[in-house]
Amino acid sequence: MRKVFQADLQQIGEELIEMANQVATAMDRAWESLANVDVDLAQEVIAADAKIDFLQNQLDERAIDTLALQGPVASDLRMIVGSLRMSASLERMGDLARHLAQLTRLRFPNPAIPAKISDTFAQMAKIDIDIAKAVARLLDTRDLKIATEIIELNHELDRLHSSVFTQVAAEDWDANAPTTVDVSLTSRYLERFGDHGVSVARKVTYLVTGEWDPTEI
Amino acid sequence: MRKVFQADLQQIGEELIEMANQVATAMDRAWESLANVDVDLAQEVIAADAKIDFLQNQLDERAIDTLALQGPVASDLRMIVGSLRMSASLERMGDLARHLAQLTRLRFPNPAIPAKISDTFAQMAKIDIDIAKAVARLLDTRDLKIATEIIELNHELDRLHSSVFTQVAAEDWDANAPTTVDVSLTSRYLERFGDHGVSVARKVTYLVTGEWDPTEI
Numbered sequence: 001m002r003k004v005f006q007a008d009l010q011q012i013g014e015e016l017i018e019m020a021n022q023v024a025t026a027m028d029r030a031w032e033s034l035a036n037v038d039v040d041l042a043q044e045v046i047a048a049d050a051k052i053d054f055l056q057n058q059l060d061e062r063a064i065d066t067l068a069l070q071g072p073v074a075s076d077l078r079m080i081v082g083s084l085r086m087s088a089s090l091e092r093m094g095d096l097a098r099h100l101a102q103l104t105r106l107r108f109p110n111p112a113i114p115a116k117i118s119d120t121f122a123q124m125a126k127i128d129i130d131i132a133k134a135v136a137r138l139l140d141t142r143d144l145k146i147a148t149e150i151i152e153l154n155h156e157l158d159r160l161h162s163s164v165f166t167q168v169a170a171e172d173w174d175a176n177a178p179t180t181v182d183v184s185l186t187s188r189y190l191e192r193f194g195d196h197g198v199s200v201a202r203k204v205t206y207l208v209t210g211e212w213d214p215t216e217i
Numbered sequence: 218m219r220k221v222f223q224a225d226l227q228q229i230g231e232e233l234i235e236m237a238n239q240v241a242t243a244m245d246r247a248w249e250s251l252a253n254v255d256v257d258l259a260q261e262v263i264a265a266d267a268k269i270d271f272l273q274n275q276l277d278e279r280a281i282d283t284l285a286l287q288g289p290v291a292s293d294l295r296m297i298v299g300s301l302r303m304s305a306s307l308e309r310m311g312d313l314a315r316h317l318a319q320l321t322r323l324r325f326p327n328p329a330i331p332a333k334i335s336d337t338f339a340q341m342a343k344i345d346i347d348i349a350k351a352v353a354r355l356l357d358t359r360d361l362k363i364a365t366e367i368i369e370l371n372h373e374l375d376r377l378h379s380s381v382f383t384q385v386a387a388e389d390w391d392a393n394a395p396t397t398v399d400v401s402l403t404s405r406y407l408e409r410f411g412d413h414g415v416s417v418a419r420k421v422t423y424l425v426t427g428e429w430d431p432t433e434i
Contacts, residue, residue, distance in 0.1 A: 064294065064295070064298055067284065067294055067298070068290045068291070068294050071288035073285045074285070077281065077284055077285050078281070081281055081284070081301065084298065084301065084302075085301075085305070088302070088305065165395070165398060168394045168395060168398055169394065169395045173394050175394070177385045177386065177390050177392070177394075177397045178382070178385060178386045180394045180397040180398060180401070181382060181385055181397060181398075181400075181401040183398075184397070184398040184401040184402055185401055185405065188402060188405065
């Protein structure tokens, strides 16, 4: 029984890593679709999101079966409940990448993002991809230095997110209102993606140390 | 043992209803703070959100303890895991109400929302409050007619959300860019609030019927 249980935990852990890797790819391609106004790539990102949702369902069913069949307690129980929450965060990161791809498609053949703000978003997207990759490494190694890196990357993301609103408020901002809406929502999606990465990082930290950080967002 | 377990389930159910009611109040007051540019009320909403977060933690700890001590299986297990997810959705609804109150505070003493779009947002906020109250009733009665009502309310919310972007794209939209940003994010928060309500409604439906609706958002 114990051996089966360890195999279940291992499998759940591997599925979380797989989700984090797929989410990193989704953001990479979603940003590329926006930056290059590539509607075919956007379609691929939108289609691939269903696979991330499928992975989440598979993982959640496995976690619930493990709860039912093995009746885990203490740290094993927290690990499985934590996995359900982490899979929800990762699934949401996939949704946010999909939202960017949907924006590419909505505005095609026009670019959704004005050139003057594109560099800020490129930096934000790069940080998002780095966060998702770091989440995969953290899940794999449980090295808490990586959790700290993720939190620091997210601070930089928040700084860039604020700078978007400074740029929009500047006198030389000449985009029309619908484009300003697209810019606001894009910045929000890119920023929320990082928050969910931090949420996973804090849960892994809790599972490793047993201490909950009350600054959890 | 069985009696203790039923008491635990009952308590978890009551805490979910309490969260839904608090979230309805939060949205009611958050909207009032925005509409009336009432920064004191906004502060109260922001402070009250900590209580919703506390309720979630309390509920989640109770659910995890119940999993550990009672080792539930089948529908009881699904109910407890479902509660963890529903509490996460409700907590997020509280966050979204808080975001509106934070916007009131950020722009004070100026109104964040231009008068010409205020009526649309008032309708959206009213639907959000109705959704949260309906979620409380659904959790209490498990009457699935209420779940259908929630989904219909959310369709109306989506329609109003789309109409915001039509209004922003119209020729007579004369708000400056930062206000357009505030309008986009307000609309997004009001719309997401409803999505989370639907998510709870679908989970209750699943727990009652055992059938998962693949259109889950």
